[in-house]
Every structure is written in C-alpha cells, then in structure tokens.
C-alpha cells in the first residue's frame with residue numbers, strides 16, 4: 476500500500492482513496508503489513524489556511540488504532556483509547572478520550588481533574604473488553620449501554636455518516652491552471668479535450684478547447700499582483 480487518504484468533515488461526510496499494488500496484496504494482511512515502515516499524518520483544517528495543524532506518527536509495529544492513540548497522546552496531550560473494526564461490508568470505531576482541562580476556578584479545577592482522571596480510567600478499563608467485531612454487529616447505543624453500564628452515561632442524538640466528494644469545477648480548473656496553458660493546450664490539441672478524473676469518486680471532469688481558452692483567457696485577464704490563487 477503506497478498511499479491511504481481518509482478525510483472527514485465536521486458534519487461526518489467522508490471520502491478516501493488508497494493506492495496499492497494489486498499483485499502483492501494478501502487477503503489476510505493487517506494494517507501494519509500493508510503500511511510497512513510508513514507514517515501517519517493527521518491534518519486538521521478549520522477552513523482557513525492559517526489554522527492548519529499537522530501531526531506525524533511513525534507506524535512502526537503499531538496497529539492503526541495504536542498509532543492514533545499515540546498521535547493523541549503526543550500531539551494533543553490527551554490520553555485516548557481507540558478500537559477499530561472492519562469487514563467487507565462496513566467499518567466502525569470507538570474512541571474514548573479524557574476531557575481536556577477547562578481552566579475554571581482553582582478549587583474546582585482540582586475536582587475536575589480528579590474526576591476526569593477517574594472517569595477516563597474507568598472508561599478505558601471498560602473498553603478493554605470490547606472486541607472489534609462487536610463494533611460491527613451491535614448498535615452504537617447498545618454498545619454504549621453494555622460497555623459503560625457503571626458510568627453516568629448520556630447518549631446524544633446520532634448523526635449519519637455519509638460519502639461526499641469535494642471535487643468541483645473550480646478545484647479542477649485550479650489544478651489545470653497550475654499545470655499551465657502550454658501543457659493543457661497541448662493535450663487538447665492532441666486529444667480534443669482534457670479529462671481529469673477525481674481520485675476519490677472517479678468522476679471525470681472534461682474540458683474542451685472552448686473551456687480551456689475561457690480558463691486561460693480569464694487567468695490572463697487578471698491584473699498583475701491580484702490576489703487570485705493559481
């Protein structure tokens with residue numbers, strides 16, 4: 476496996492792409508065998524380029540869940556337990572995390588810290604007994620009630636997780652602009668059009684000679700030093 480990318484938005488819309496060598500992949504290979512000596516890069520974006528955060532974790536001999544726990548421990552300084560499950564029909568995950576300190580009144584802080592430590596350690600012990608295949612066949616609510624039965628539990632409304640790709644005409648046009656007029660026009664001259672296939676959803680975005688001349692004509696019209704992103 477050469478590359479695995481998974482993206483999730485704040486409203487649980489996901490997309491992903493994987494590149495691997497079909498010939499060499501074995502059915503029973505686990506994540507560590509597939510990833511080899513790779514690294515996991517966790518990037519959190521808030522929509523503004525300036526507030527992008529990136530953390531890098533070597534995989535080593537760790538599973539995907541252990542690598543993610545390592546990321547939270549080192550990058551966010553939040554003790555975290557992660558269990559993941561997957562089969563040919565779906566994937567599921569369970570994450571337990573100690574609440575971060577809230578910075579209130581000094582006396583209350585001590586109480587909060589003690590309580591948070593105690594609750595996290597009870598919850599960590601509770602999920603140690605959860606098997607990853609249980610995540611797949613039990614509903615989230617049933618799993619929560621069974622696992623954390625001794626804790627003060629509040630179950631919030633669930634949100635559906637769905638697929639959505641963020642590819643758009645604007646993004647593909649931006650990519651073609653960065654390739655440059657000479658290269659894009661050469662492709663159109665040879666094939667009659669230029670097609671960019673989205674790696675996430677496989678949607679083909681095609682641009683013919685008229686589209687391309689509009690694209691680069693518009694770019695040429697921009698005043699020098701304009702703030703447009705190319």
Ligand SMILES: [Zn+2]
Nearest residue numbers: 640642673676
């Ligand atoms: Zn797409």
